[in-house]
Amino acid sequence: MSKMTIQTEGETHVVVTRRFAASPEALYRAHTEPTIIQKWMLGPEGMTMPMCISEARPGGKIRFEWTDGKGGGFYLTGEYLALEPYSRIVHVERMHLPGMPGPTPDNHVETRFDPDGAGTLMTMRMTLPDAQTRAAMLATGMEHGMEASYVRMESMLVR
């Protein structure tokens, strides 16, 4: 079953949807409580998140640090803008990637958790400052996911 969708919308949005077999409250906690975030928000295979700050209140700090255990890694900083337990989270985030002079431009993210039958429909709507930034984010995502994904994709495509 394909539970997730991801698509670009207009010039500056990326929208992700995903269905979960759990309550909006459980989803909301999994997105805001550091000890839970550290267990699943890991991205490419082999990454861990040794540091996770998530101050779930308006103006609260966000800082996630990922490492591959071999000296490689990157981190994300941000702030919470609005929280409505257990239905909506609005925050901004930016990636700090090795070899880049500064952080990526702010990504404004609204995450909604709506009851869907016995479970929850999550809708994450990302808004980038402009079309060029979105294009850059798409390409940057490709670059920082390369360690693991490039090799995987290459073997897949060359076959």
Place this chain on the structure above:
Amino acid sequence: MVAVKAHKLDAVFSALSDPTRRAILSRLARGEATVMELAEPFDMTQPAISRHLKVLEGAGLIARRSEGAKRPCRLANAGVEAIDQWLAMMKGALARNYDRLDEILAVKSANRKETT
């Protein structure tokens, strides 16, 4: 499955590593454009833009019509595929995240049932 050679991927990634070239692709995603039109929003000369276009063309990300002297550019199918590939890759990383989250939520829900 369409076979894409490794050196081809290198060219694609290398072409995408430059912010001007990403901006050019972003512009072409909205439709065909001439070198003059592409040079306008950037503080660059037409020869400089032409050099970027040559890299993008070499990577198979754009195609140019040969009619007339203007040779308008458009996004090539490979360019569209490269963006789709990125989406698929991001989808892969997110999908793994959410699969992990599914497991955590299932365990939490089972624990709650035990304690009540």
